[in-house]
Amino acid sequence: MRTAVLHDSAFCAYETLRLFTNSHKHDPYNTGALASFCGIARAQKQQEQQEAKSDILQSLHLDCYPAMALQSLEDIVREARTRWRLDAATIHHRIGEVPVGETIVLVACLSARRNDAFDACRYMTDMVKVRPPLWKREQAVSGACAWLDANADDTRRAAAWQETRQEMQEEMRQEEMQEEMQQETRHIS
Amino acid sequence: MKILYFAWFAEKLGTREEDIDACDISDKRLDSLDKLVAFLCARNEVYRSIFAQKSLVKCAVNKRVVEGDTPISPDDEIAFFPPITGG
Incomplete structure (x- = not known):
């Protein structure tokens, strides 16, 4: 089973999750x-001036x-699985x-405990926002359209x-060093 | 060599994909990204306007993002695109 899926037409987040x-x-x-995040296309423009609210979006x-x-989405899933204890993880992207009103992205993961599930879900979602080669163009009801800049x-x-x-790795290094020192101390004594 | 363009690069150029054949490559010795960009820019103003602002041009060679000049070969798939705006 693939850990990442691209959909070129509407998909139901609930059914996919089930x-x-x-x-x-x-x-x-x-x-x-089970932790999941579902992103939905909304009508508000990303860089909207409050006074221009009349020009809402029709689609993205x-x-x-x-x-x-x-490849990028699968990398993200793989990384999450090495960082947290997960039983399974998946990313579906439109x-x-x-x-x-339609679903853009669904991120989900299964774990023994909630903390791993929440953190991994948040990590994958944050990565999906910046790493896969995707470019958004807003299409307004007025007919105007514009490519978005990176957020x-x-x-x-x-x-x-x-x-x-990096902090986690540093902590692990410190713990390893302490352990080694303790072992050496035991060895000397 | 397969060249891909995405987002507003593709819109501006009016194409998403092109093949540059081996003749072009051996004549012009397109063995690095910088040489390929120079070759494309020599074509017309549209290419020049796309590659004008270096910070806005991202590139992937065989689906891996690369920074700066990189050696390329005729079998490579080269993609040019603006900064990724994500999902």
Whole structure:
């Protein structure tokens, strides 16, 4: 089963989630948490001036480099699975024309405990916002359309995970060093 | 060599994909990204306007993002695109 899927037409987040959960019932003894995030196309423009509220969106167009996007989404799932204890994880992403109100992305993971599930779900969602080769064009009801720029807030969030990782690695190194020192001490004594 | 364009690059150029054949490559020795960009820019103003602002041009060779000049070969798939705006 693929861990990442691109959909070029509408897909039902609930049905996808049901299938994902059902297909991973192999370990009911262990799996105790399902966390998911579903992103929906909304009518508000990303860089909207409050006074221009009349010009709402009709749809989003997501241009995509499919082969590379799949690879990138699968990388994100793989990373999440090495960072947290997960039983399964998946990312489903819509591409092409997405009318307002429809699902753009579904991220889900199964784990023994809620913390791993929540953190991994958040990590994958933050990465999906910046890494796969996808480009959004807003299509307004008025007919106006515009390609979006990268969102600085999304970039910051993704970078913060990198820092967390470095902190985690540093902590692990410190713990290893302490352990080694303790072992040496034991050896001497 | 397969060249792909995405988002507003594709819109501006009016194409998403093109093949540059081996003749072009051996004549012009397109063995690096910088040489390929120079070759494309020599074509017309549209290409030049796309590649004018280096910080807005991202590139992937065989589906891996690369930074700066990189060696390329005739079998490579080269993609040019604006900064990724994500899902």
